[in-house]
Amino acid sequence: MLVNGAPGSSINAEDRGLSYGDGVFRTLRMQAGRPVCWERQFAKLQRDCSALKIPCPSALVLSSELQQLGKTQPDGVAKIVITRGVSGRGYAPSPQAEATRIVNLTPFTAYPFDYAKQGVRVHVCKVRLGHQMLLAGIKHLNRLENVLAASEWQDQDMPEGVLSDISGFVISGTRSNLFMLRGNILYTPNLARCGVAGVQRDRVMDWAKQHGVTCKVADFHMEELVQADEIFLVNSVFGLWPVRELADYRRVQHPVAWKIQEWLVDESH
Amino acid sequence: MLVNGAPGSSINAEDRGLSYGDGVFRTLRMQAGRPVCWERQFAKLQRDCSALKIPCPSALVLSSELQQLGKTQPDGVAKIVITRGVSGRGYAPSPQAEATRIVNLTPFTAYPFDYAKQGVRVHVCKVRLGHQMLLAGIKHLNRLENVLAASEWQDQDMPEGVLSDISGFVISGTRSNLFMLRGNILYTPNLARCGVAGVQRDRVMDWAKQHGVTCKVADFHMEELVQADEIFLVNSVFGLWPVRELADYRRVQHPVAWKIQEWLVDESH
Numbered sequence: 329m330l331v332n333g334a335p336g337s338s339i340n341a342e343d344r345g346l347s348y349g350d351g352v353f354r355t356l357r358m359q360a361g362r363p364v365c366w367e368r369q370f371a372k373l374q375r376d377c378s379a380l381k382i383p384c385p386s387a388l389v390l391s392s393e394l395q396q397l398g399k400t401q402p403d404g405v406a407k408i409v410i411t412r413g414v415s416g417r418g419y420a421p422s423p424q425a426e427a428t429r430i431v432n433l434t435p436f437t438a439y440p441f442d443y444a445k446q447g448v449r450v451h452v453c454k455v456r457l458g459h460q461m462l463l464a465g466i467k468h469l470n471r472l473e474n475v476l477a478a479s480e481w482q483d484q485d486m487p488e489g490v491l492s493d494i495s496g497f498v499i500s501g502t503r504s505n506l507f508m509l510r511g512n513i514l515y516t517p518n519l520a521r522c523g524v525a526g527v528q529r530d531r532v533m534d535w536a537k538q539h540g541v542t543c544k545v546a547d548f549h550m551e552e553l554v555q556a557d558e559i560f561l562v563n564s565v566f567g568l569w570p571v572r573e574l575a576d577y578r579r580v581q582h583p584v585a586w587k588i589q590e591w592l593v594d595e596s597h
Numbered sequence: 598m599l600v601n602g603a604p605g606s607s608i609n610a611e612d613r614g615l616s617y618g619d620g621v622f623r624t625l626r627m628q629a630g631r632p633v634c635w636e637r638q639f640a641k642l643q644r645d646c647s648a649l650k651i652p653c654p655s656a657l658v659l660s661s662e663l664q665q666l667g668k669t670q671p672d673g674v675a676k677i678v679i680t681r682g683v684s685g686r687g688y689a690p691s692p693q694a695e696a697t698r699i700v701n702l703t704p705f706t707a708y709p710f711d712y713a714k715q716g717v718r719v720h721v722c723k724v725r726l727g728h729q730m731l732l733a734g735i736k737h738l739n740r741l742e743n744v745l746a747a748s749e750w751q752d753q754d755m756p757e758g759v760l761s762d763i764s765g766f767v768i769s770g771t772r773s774n775l776f777m778l779r780g781n782i783l784y785t786p787n788l789a790r791c792g793v794a795g796v797q798r799d800r801v802m803d804w805a806k807q808h809g810v811t812c813k814v815a816d817f818h819m820e821e822l823v824q825a826d827e828i829f830l831v832n833s834v835f836g837l838w839p840v841r842e843l844a845d846y847r848r849v850q851h852p853v854a855w856k857i858q859e860w861l862v863d864e865s866h
Binding site: 336341349476478 | 732
C-alpha cells in the first residue's frame with residue numbers, strides 16, 4: 329500500500345475520509361502489473377473528485393503508483409481512495425486541506441467459474457436506497473447503505489444482492505451495476521437519484537451501441553425485472569455474472585449476457 | 598489522542614470507518630477534566646452503535662480515556678469515533694472485525710458572546726437531506742450531505758446553516774438541532790427520515806416537560822419556521838444559540854430561548 333506515495337498502512341486519524349466519508353474511491357483489476365481499463369477508471373475518479381470539489385491526483389502519478397505495486401503482485405485487485413485530507417473538527421472543508429491518496433493492491437481471489445457461466449443466485453435486499461441527487465452516481469465513501477444491504481444475508485451460494493430505492497425502483501447490485509434484456513432491448517436503472525455508475529456499466533452501453541442494440545436507462549420495478557429474458561450484473565472485479573435465480577426469476581441460458589461477457593474481456597473495448 | 602487506548606494519531610488505512618463511513622461518533626464538551634453530560638452522551642453512542650450492530654466499548658473504558666486526556670487539557674472538545682474496525686474489501690462486515698475506538702481532545706475555542714445572547718444569523722442551505730429511515734437520527738460517519746451543506750457559504754457572520762429535506766421539511770442546522778416556539782408550544786423537526794438526534798435536543802425536550810411546556814415533534818416547512826416567535830439551535834459544543842436572522846425572520850428578543858439556555862448550563866439537568 330502507498331499512502332501519498334510512500335509505503336505505509338495507516339492514515340491520520342483526523343482525515344476527513346474517516347470523519348465524514350469525505351472522499352471517493354475506485355476498485356479495479358490489475359493484470360500483468362497494469363491497471364485494467366485505466367483510462368476509463370481514471371476518468372470516473374476525476375469526475376467523482378470534481379463532483380465533490382476534491383483535487384484529483386494526476387493519472388500519471390496514480391498509474392505509476394499502481395505499476396510500482398504491480399511489480400510484486402502483477403495480478404490483483406487495486407483500490408484507490410482519494411479523500412479531502414486532514415482537517416480539524418467542522419464539516420466545512422478547510423481550503424488548506426491537501427487531498428489524501430491511498431493506493432492499495434491485494435491478491436485477486438478467483439470466483440467459482442460457475443458464477444460467470446451458469447449465473448448466480450441473487451438475494452433481494454430489504455434495504456432501500458435513499459435519494460440524494462447531489463451524490464447519485466458517485467463512488468463516494470458514504471457507503472453505509474451498502475454495508476447494511478450486504479449484512480442482510482450470509483448464504484455462500486448467493487454472491488450478490490439486488491437493491492431497490494425508496495420509490496421501489498431497481499437500482500443495482502450491492503457492488504455491481506445491473507442490466508436486463510427484454511426482447512431486443514437492454515435496460516439499466518436510472519442512477520439520477522442514487523446508486524453508483526461504474527465503468528463496466530459504461531462499457532456494456534458501448535457494447536450495445538456498437539452492436540446496434542438499443543440500451544435504455546430507465547426506472548423499473550422488481551416486478552418488471554423478474555419478467556426479463558436475461559438479467560446480468562457487472563463490476564470491474566468479477567466482470568459479468570448472469571443471474572440464474574432472483575425471487576421468482578429462473579434462467580439457465582444467458583446467450584446475450586455471454587456475448588457481452590466475452591466482449592468485456594477485451595480491454596480495448 | 599488515544600486509538601484503542603494507546604497514544605497515537607493514525608489508524609489502519611483499511612479501517613471500515615474510512616472505507617465506508619462504517620461507524621459512529623460523538624462530539625462533546627470537557628470541563629474540569631470531565632466529559633459533560635456523560636451519561637446522556639454514552640447512551641446515544643451505545644444506541645447508535647447498536648443500530649449499526651457495532652460492539653460499543655464500555656462507558657468505563659471511554660470515560661477513563663477521556664479523563665486521561667483531560668489531565669493535560671481540562672477544558673476542551675472531545676470527539677469519540679467508534680468504527681466497525683479493519684477488514685479487507687467487501688461491504689459485508691467480517692464477524693472477526695474488532696471495533697476501532699478513537700478518543701480525541703482538542704482545545705475549546707470560545708464563540709463570540711453575542712452568538713449566545715443576541716443570537717446568530719443563519720444561512721438557508723440549498724442542499725436537501727435525503728431520506729433513509731434505517732440511518733435517520735444516528736450520528737454515523739456518512740456525513741457528505743453535511744459537508745456539502747457547510748461548503749455553501751463562507752460568511753464569518755453566519756455561524757450556522759439550516760437544512761431542509763427533499764420533501765421541503767426543516768430538519769436541523771448543519772451541526773445542531775433546531776427548535777421553534779409558536780405561541781406557547783415548542784416544535785422540533787421529526788427526525789424519522791433524516792437528521793441526527795442529539796443530546797441537547799433531548800435536554801430541551803426535558804426542559805419543556807419539567808416546565809409544563811408542550812413540545813411537539815413535527816414536520817414543518819421553512820415558510821412556517823420564519824413565522825415562529827422564537828427559533829434556536831442547540832448542540833453540545835456551543836450550547837444554545839437563538840436565531841436573530843434567517844431569511845425573512847428577524848428577532849432581537851429571545852426570552853424563552855434565554856431561559857432554556859440558562860437551564861442547559863446546569864449539567865445535572
